[in-house]
Amino acid sequence: MPVTREKSQLMSASEIDRTLVRLAHEILEKTADLNKLAFIGIRRRGVPLAQRLAAKIGALEERKVPVGVLDINLYRDDLTTVANAPVVNATEISFSIKDRDIILMDDVLYTGRTIRAALDALFDHGRPARVQLLVLIDRGHRELPIEARYVGRKVQTSDIEIIEAKFNEIDGVEKVLLVEKVED
Numbered sequence: 001m002p003v004t005r006e007k008s009q010l011m012s013a014s015e016i017d018r019t020l021v022r023l024a025h026e027i028l029e030k031t032a033d034l035n036k037l038a039f040i041g042i043r044r045r046g047v048p049l050a051q052r053l054a055a056k057i058g059a060l061e062e063r064k065v066p067v068g069v070l071d072i073n074l075y076r077d078d079l080t081t082v083a084n085a086p087v088v089n090a091t092e093i094s095f096s097i098k099d100r101d102i103i104l105m106d107d108v109l110y111t112g113r114t115i116r117a118a119l120d121a122l123f124d125h126g127r128p129a130r131v132q133l134l135v136l137i138d139r140g141h142r143e144l145p146i147e148a149r150y151v152g153r154k155v156q157t158s159d160i161e162i163i164e165a166k167f168n169e170i171d172g173v174e175k176v177l178l179v180e181k182v183e184d
Contacts (some may be wrong), residue, residue, distance in 0.1 A: 004162060004179040010155060015175035016136070019152040020049070023035035024056040024136060027103065032089035034061060035155055036101045036129065040068040042118050046109035047155065048169040049136060053105070068093035070104075097126040105151070107165035109135040137163050137176060 011019070029038050037057075039048030047069050054065040059175045069092040104118055115133060122131065134150035155163060155178070164177040 003182050003184055005182050007161070007178045007180050010137070010163070010178050011153070011176035011177055013168075016152075016176065018035070019115075019136065020056060022042050023162065024150060026146065026163055027053070027134075029100065030062065030149075034063060034065075036099065037103070038066040038095060038100045039103050039105060040069065040070050040097075040122065042072045042104065042114065043069055043091075043168060044170055045165050046070075046105040048167045049064075049105045049107065049134070050157065051169075053056055057099060062080065066095045068095065068097075070121055072114065072117040072121045075120045075145075076113070085149045091123055091125070096126045097122070099127075099129045101129040102131045103134050105134045107136050107167075108163045109133070109138045109146070109148050110141055110163075112142045112144035115146045116144055136165055139163050144156055151160055 001023050039050040039054050041047035050067045054067045057063070057065050057088065069090075071091045104115070104122065106114060106118070109115065119131065122128070131152065133146070133148040136152040137146045138148055138151045138154045140154070141157070141159070157163065157178070160181045162181065164179055166173045166175050166177070168174050
């Protein structure tokens with residue numbers, strides 16, 4: 001694994017929260033039928049985004065937005081380069097996705113390959129009416145024709161830079177960092 005060093009903090013905990021409030025309002029403005037709306041977070045860091053946004057919309061609209069968890073490990077096109085035996089976690093979607101407006105969520109959009117895998121995994125569970133993408137950070141460098149409808153922040157990066165989103169639920173800290181790969 002490459003060694004990295006922190007270059008800068010892109011978002012603090014309060015900036016992440018303000019961004020999620022804005023995204024919740026955007027979703028409400030662009031969603032015709034809230035009864036069909038459901039969120040699916042890509043395991044790992046897409047899950048807290050989905051849960052938090054569902055809570056924010058729940059508070060604003062006094063309605064519950066269903067939230068699911070999607071594990072894409074077996075759908076990745078780089079499966080052989082990731083690990084000898086990939087760790088498979090459960091996909092947890094306790095509602096039918098048929099004819100739903102699904103908003104798929106992840107922390108960082110980069111090449112688009114994670115989202116391609118997520119779409120494959122999602123469609124194994126049914127056929128939604130519509131699938132949209134929400135990401136906290138869009139860093140560019142797409143290799144596939146994938147674009148997020150909802151974006152917290154766009155950050156131009158170089159090939160040696162990495163965006164690290166850290167959430168309390170997973171990392172015990174709340175921030176988004178720009179780091180870069182360095183030689184050992």
